[in-house]
Amino acid sequence: MDNAIKSILVIFTCCFILKSAAQKTIDTIATKAGGYDIPIRIKLPKKTTGKNPVYFFVHGGGWNGGTATRVPPARLHTDANYLADQLGVIYVGLGYRCKGNNATFADAIKDLKASVQWFFDNADTYNADLTRIGFGGASAGSTLAAMMAQKYKNCKLFVGAEGMYNLVDHDAKKSLFPSQKGRALYGLATEKESKKASSFYNLREGPPTSLLLNGKEDALCHYSQTEKFAEQIKKKGGKVKAVLYDKINHTCLSASYPEVLKNSVLEIAKLFIEEFQLENTNMNQIEVLLDKRLQGQYTKENIKEKEILGTWKFKNIIITLNENGQGYYLNSKNNSTKIFTYTLEKDSITFKVNGKTKMFYMRKNNRILYEYVIANTRAKHRRFNYMKVKK
Numbered sequence: 001m002d003n004a005i006k007s008i009l010v011i012f013t014c015c016f017i018l019k020s021a022a023q024k025t026i027d028t029i030a031t032k033a034g035g036y037d038i039p040i041r042i043k044l045p046k047k048t049t050g051k052n053p054v055y056f057f058v059h060g061g062g063w064n065g066g067t068a069t070r071v072p073p074a075r076l077h078t079d080a081n082y083l084a085d086q087l088g089v090i091y092v093g094l095g096y097r098c099k100g101n102n103a104t105f106a107d108a109i110k111d112l113k114a115s116v117q118w119f120f121d122n123a124d125t126y127n128a129d130l131t132r133i134g135f136g137g138a139s140a141g142s143t144l145a146a147m148m149a150q151k152y153k154n155c156k157l158f159v160g161a162e163g164m165y166n167l168v169d170h171d172a173k174k175s176l177f178p179s180q181k182g183r184a185l186y187g188l189a190t191e192k193e194s195k196k197a198s199s200f201y202n203l204r205e206g207p208p209t210s211l212l213l214n215g216k217e218d219a220l221c222h223y224s225q226t227e228k229f230a231e232q233i234k235k236k237g238g239k240v241k242a243v244l245y246d247k248i249n250h251t252c253l254s255a256s257y258p259e260v261l262k263n264s265v266l267e268i269a270k271l272f273i274e275e276f277q278l279e280n281t282n283m284n285q286i287e288v289l290l291d292k293r294l295q296g297q298y299t300k301e302n303i304k305e306k307e308i309l310g311t312w313k314f315k316n317i318i319i320t321l322n323e324n325g326q327g328y329y330l331n332s333k334n335n336s337t338k339i340f341t342y343t344l345e346k347d348s349i350t351f352k353v354n355g356k357t358k359m360f361y362m363r364k365n366n367r368i369l370y371e372y373v374i375a376n377t378r379a380k381h382r383r384f385n386y387m388k389v390k391k
Contacts (some may be wrong), residue, residue: 002260011359024043024044024045025044026041026043026044027041027074028042030115033107033110033111033114034097034103034107036097037071038074038111039074040055040074040092040093040094041074041075041076041093042092042119043080043084044084044090044126045053045084045088045089048088048090049088049126050127050129051127052088052089052090052126052127052278053088053089053090053093053128053129053132053278054123054128054129054130055090055135056094056116056119056133056136056148057077057091057092057093057136057137058112058135058138058142059075059077059093059138059141060139060141061098061140062139062140062182063099063140063178064098064100065099066098067101071095071096071111071358072095072096072098072205074093074095075093078254078261081139082269083265083269083286084288085278086282086285086286086289087153087272089271089272089278089328090127092119092166094111094114094116095111096108096117097340098113099182103186105144105187105188105193106187106188106196109144112144112148116148122278128279132154132156133154133155133336134149134157134212135158135159136158136159136268137163138161138253139161139177139220139221140165140177141165142161142162142163142165143163143164143167145160145163146229147197148210149207150207155210156209156276157209157211157272157276158207158208158211159212160210160211160212160213161213161214161253162221162226163212163221164177164221165199165200165228165232166200166201166228166229167180167195167198168198168200171222173220175219178222195360199229200229200232203238205237206237206238207236209239209240209271209321210233210238210239210240210382211241211268211271213253213264214226214244214247215244215251215252216244216246217246217247217249217262218248218249218250219249219250224330226242226244227242234353236251238250243264247372254267256381256383258294258298258299259268263288266287269281287362295364296365297363297364298363299347299361300361300362300363302346303346303349304319304346305323305344308349308369309323309388310387311384312384312385313382313384314383316332317329317330317332317382317384318330318332325342326339326340326341326342327339327351340353348361349362360384366386367385367386368385368386369383369384370382
């Protein structure tokens, strides 16, 4: 099919979707590269007056994924569910080639640039204001998004969640990502390649105002990357705020940690309001929406025995809690079963397995137990989902 005809069909389809009140998220193909279709996802605000600012988001995933025929899908982060409609911001998720597509970091940048240009070319279709754009990413996506944010003078802001901004100064003991094998597969084996892919070394003068989020227990992308990148942004004349969370591993925008998610979304909202110069916004309304949607995710303060009885599973580990403080711990990976006695406190459950004390908390929705674990001096949470009541 002729490219011109393809473009007309895409625009026609998008216009039809825009007229539908029920459909506000559009998935389409922005460009083609290396024989692959490069996807793009567009979330339009339901209520809008005038043209809307645009926030481009680059997904994470360690640059993994992709097959011989497809690249990983374009995705949006959790904050889109709270802020697109409330603030009138167009969220655009960008897809790109990954290691499974035999691609490199440089290929990914080419894909992102081509997709952004496609959106620019179709800005009128989406009622977009291209004088106000921003970039953001999560994990490996932050590394790419930080580079993209430096390439556009109309980029007003950048949001980086647990990113790697300096691939040259990389201590593998602190940050497990990217591994040496991953570097080699994604075209980052040499110092020259790593430096070219590091926003730390490629900041423009007067870089976009930045918000950097990181857990202090992050095993993949150590928070020192965030601290040093923030210092570099200031040296280049940019404004930056680094938010570091105690006892949080590699996620700052997950409903599994509702207090952290709420704070992160509110910080992003403040950044959007200030840098996109948004008017008639209501932060209280955003906070109410967050509390409403997250209420079941908050930690339960008073656990009753009948609420925990049954079977709970995390990957290959299954825990069964019976009455009178008796329980079974099954690791299906090595087919080992342990019998234990648990203690139910007001807000926690504790027991010992293999000489190690395990502590669990419960979400208010009664469907999730989560374990707080210290491993190799780093904290993490393991989420056990409810399976069935033990009879």
